Amino acid sequence: xxxxxxxxxxxxxxxxxxxxxxxxxxxxxxxxxxxxxxxxxxxxxxxxxxxxxxxxxxxxxxxxxxxxxxxxxxxxxxxxxxxxxxxxxxxxxxxxxxxxxxxxxxxxxxxxxxxx
Amino acid sequence: xxxxxxxxxxxxxxxxxxxxxxxxxxxxxxxxxxxxxxxxxxxxxxxxxxxxxxxxxxxxxxxxxxxxxxxxxxxxxxxxxxxxxxxxxxxxxxxxxxxxxxxxxxxxxx
Numbered sequence: 250x251x252x253x254x255x256x257x258x259x260x261x262x263x264x265x266x267x268x269x270x271x272x273x274x275x276x277x278x279x280x281x282x283x284x285x286x287x288x289x290x291x292x293x294x295x296x297x298x299x300x301x302x303x304x305x306x307x308x309x310x311x312x313x314x315x316x317x318x319x320x321x322x323x324x325x326x327x328x329x330x331x332x333x334x335x336x337x338x339x340x341x342x343x344x345x346x347x348x349x350x351x352x353x354x355x356x357x358x359x360x361x362x363x364x365x
Numbered sequence: 366x367x368x369x370x371x372x373x374x375x376x377x378x379x380x381x382x383x384x385x386x387x388x389x390x391x392x393x394x395x396x397x398x399x400x401x402x403x404x405x406x407x408x409x410x411x412x413x414x415x416x417x418x419x420x421x422x423x424x425x426x427x428x429x430x431x432x433x434x435x436x437x438x439x440x441x442x443x444x445x446x447x448x449x450x451x452x453x454x455x456x457x458x459x460x461x462x463x464x465x466x467x468x469x470x471x472x473x474x475x
Contacts, residue, residue, distance in 0.1 A: 291371075354408075358406060
């Protein structure tokens with residue numbers, strides 16, 4: 250089954266304790282992205298990756314890191330989490346598009362993170 | 366700026382039509398999308414429209430695009446309780462980027 254998986258689904262942690270949220274896709278997609286969802290703000294892009302070893306900042310990258318060592322995996326790293334990073338996080342993947350064509354983004358089930 | 370705006374809530378009676386509206390900012394966006402998010406789940410693509418189209422119909426769904434006003438709407442005919450969800454519109458940007466709206470929570474009551 251084609252899917253995007255994220256782990257963990259739920260996480261409660263304390264300020265300053267490093268954490269990693271994993272994301273994996275089995276569709277051989279080039280493009281992967283992380284979003285955070287907050288009430289009244291919709292989804293905002295944190296980081297994205299066009300392919301292996303190619304990553305770039307989205308709209309709200311502060312406090313986050315990513316890596317893309319393999320095509321299927323795109324972990325999100327919070328080196329020193331703070332309470333304002335409490336949110337619902339989604340990973341997504343798609344084929345890489347062109348200026349004339351974009352492809353459907355497939356989303357993971359989400360990771361609800363609480364930082365106290 | 367890159368703001369895509371939607372009203373936050375919509376409540377309809379089962380069997381009625383629902384119309385969810387969205388305004389976007391970038392007239393150069395190639396595609397406009399509607400995603401559905403059910404409780405506790407990720408987003409799923411519902412439908413999309415290419416920017417050179419005015420309307421697209423897919424079973425109970427009708428998408429209308431007014432490029433002049435940068436207005437996008439999603440009409441759901443014969444709304445069912447299973448349609449209760451949050452609906453996001455999104456506009457495409459270069460490098461596969463999507464700009465999402467704030468989401469509209471649709472509640473369907475019997």
